Amino acid sequence: MMGTVTPAYDTLTALQLRLHHLGHMQALATWDRMTQMPAGGASARAAAQAELAQLLRDLKHDPSLHAQFGLAEREPLSELKRVNLQLMQREQRLSQAVSNDTAARVLQCSDATMATWNSARQANEWQSFSAPLTRLVAAVRDEAEQLGQALGLSRYDALLERHEAGLRTLRVKSLFGEVTQWLPRLIQQARDRQSTEDVIQPEGPFPIETQRQLCQTIIGMLGFDFERGRLDASAHPFTGGVPEDVRLTTRYKEGTFLPALLAAMHEAGHACYFQNLPREWLGQPLTEPHSAALHEGQALSFERQLAPSLAFAQALSPLLKTAFGTQVAFEPHNLSRMMTRVQPGPIRVEADELTYPAHIILRTEIELELIDGALNVDDIPAAWNERMQRLLGVDTRGYLSQGPLQDVHWARGMFGYFPTYLVGAMVAAQCNAAMRADMPDLDVRIAAGDLGCVGSWLKPRVWQVGAQFNAEDLLRQITGEGLNPDCLRRHFERRYL
């Protein structure tokens, strides 16, 4: 065997590749569980996946890695390899900062909270959920404390860092504070303008097989490569699999076709990003998501920037007529109106793009205070109701299941994730503005059915860059400035005013 000049680095990348291969099996098993597995297979699958997860943890936590990192740092590495090494070290720090006891406690508390979540939602009551969530928040605070100590960050900053490299609480407060300034008024203006607008509802049924073919056609036009992936159905749409074989899903209802199509377009954004990560780095942290907002930004580029536009409606209209027969509702202006209807409501996942930021701001404020200790779990419902009223004018008093019980995130111990949804919307708006500046004929091309031009723009700028830069730095490189909520505001103003 030839010796290499970077033996420690090579050892570390070989381990990464091994983890990538075993992670492939895990990703496949998860996809199968959500899309194919018969109910009776659940417990055997859980045991099998737990076994592999333990094996992956053991490999990642091999104590001999520490010495390899020390050696690799002093090896002669190219710039990209050095970034890759730093990302490995980041991952190591994140996964080793939390003691086994605390990690186990978070998991245990999360299981206990999840166990009450569904029944609490169904019973529309806070009491039974509050006790386990209180314990879970305490455990997550300990986890955040340990993470923060290892990373030199505050508790909430540490939780943010896990999902969004480089994002800090101060930045979130500043970005979201700006949005809070202009959002309520903008929503009001949009609703006033839409109050005289007629929207014709399409008449179903829309056969599911036809919907499936339509989704397949559209995401193919967006650039999804069916030679290296599949579209299936699942209860909750998601993108899974591996970059070499991406599995995205949507869900169908016979009575309506837009939800399935929009969910498929959303997932196609994630999926195209996934498929176009640089092949030669697959398995290395350089291609692993370290920015949930960049990922969400790709999904929203398709679902929120592209789909509701009149240009897209012009491309979609003839396809709908071919698929389901001609209806007045399929005229482009009506389609676009359907997809841009603003209607404040209590449920985040049903919210339109204009009221959506309010849902995120509310959750971010509350979880920040929970982690800081400024708010107790028992105070969540009141804080929720007050903010929903203030931000959206929606009265959620007494509707806990449509209030703080609607999301699974907190019950799963996932704090610090919600902000990335809104940061993702900013990423999408900012990229879209830059794309429009680069392609003055964008709308003409889209209206003519060239949906691929969006991906062609994103591909070299975002998808193929992988994890070299965090969201701010990548935006700076593409658009000349870091995150700028004004882009989101201008996008809303252009579309809704």
Next chain:
Amino acid sequence: MMGTVTPAYDTLTALQLRLHHLGHMQALATWDRMTQMPAGGASARAAAQAELAQLLRDLKHDPSLHAQFGLAEREPLSELKRVNLQLMQREQRLSQAVSNDTAARVLQCSDATMATWNSARQANEWQSFSAPLTRLVAAVRDEAEQLGQALGLSRYDALLERHEAGLRTLRVKSLFGEVTQWLPRLIQQARDRQSTEDVIQPEGPFPIETQRQLCQTIIGMLGFDFERGRLDASAHPFTGGVPEDVRLTTRYKEGTFLPALLAAMHEAGHACYFQNLPREWLGQPLTEPHSAALHEGQALSFERQLAPSLAFAQALSPLLKTAFGTQVAFEPHNLSRMMTRVQPGPIRVEADELTYPAHIILRTEIELELIDGALNVDDIPAAWNERMQRLLGVDTRGYLSQGPLQDVHWARGMFGYFPTYLVGAMVAAQCNAAMRADMPDLDVRIAAGDLGCVGSWLKPRVWQVGAQFNAEDLLRQITGEGLNPDCLRRHFERRYL
């Protein structure tokens, strides 16, 4: 932690369970590869599965196991646990008998042979295939030599033992010798009798979705549990997955419905066996197949014993009329005639049940001589032609692709497997005779649609017994005697004369 009185045995069973869980992931990945995976995912999947396979090998070959086996032997074990331990030791011996060098050489030679197999078939020529196969046979002979030394068996006995615990060359020669005595005359008599018989061919097309539903209905009636398994389509029908979630497949063509149905019934036999292995022993060798013939016997119980019977045709007939509309061809007698047509031909997988044994006898004789050294690879075509003429009266001279190039087994280094197909047919015939003795009204029940009665009989006697006994011993327990080819002869005589 409480100490146990059988710590070494418990350590070994815990490892088995771990292997079972990781094997679950491997089985799922294989099923997905055959049924779902887009072509572009192949190389990533191969890398992922190879990684897991290596990991499984490392776990199995952990050198510390040897001491555990020694300790476990002296622990106080129940009778079943002792059998389980012996099966573990058998598995260990089989997998460790062959040196790494030889195992790698077999694999390498097999890859090289496989690489020429398809092109040789297409070109209908022996030359390019012969050289790599010669090297592969030499490697397999070394493998068999090492296996034999570890097991105290001759070369071919050792290869047999790997697929069929307890089966020996002498026994195979005696069993197959008997069949050779009566088979050619029986085939002739059946053909004479059928020469005046009219068979009406059903008229298609038979929509694939309707065929799928029909297959689903029939295998459900046979006892396959869709709560713990699925039916899908693949290029080559197979049964995969895990006992807790069994995935069987068939393949459909629009022009004909019988091949898909019969393949589904065949796989359903494997699948029901798989699903009904004793749950409390899952993961332990006690539930792992050590008898390919017992497994094949279950498949043939459905496909060959049940499906072509008039009673089954009476149950099938109304289902076909509902599915595809009424046709004269769907009358029970005609259906049964379609499924019992005897027609000697060159291709094994297309052979009817009466001529099928000849294909196996021919292959067994040839591979025995190859492993013994009595025959060279270059002499295979001549030996093949001579035997095909003698056993079936079929002239295969010059048709290599329909002769010794038709099967993948030898190219994959799989010697000692072919005999289990015919032993499996004997198992099925013998079980069927015993079942008929136990249930005089069997045909009446089947004709009335109670297909489940076959499985109800097999379940406690075969499926739930797992690997406690080899095929001969299990038959002895169920039927009072070991393998008896006369049962197969009587089955043929009853059906064909």
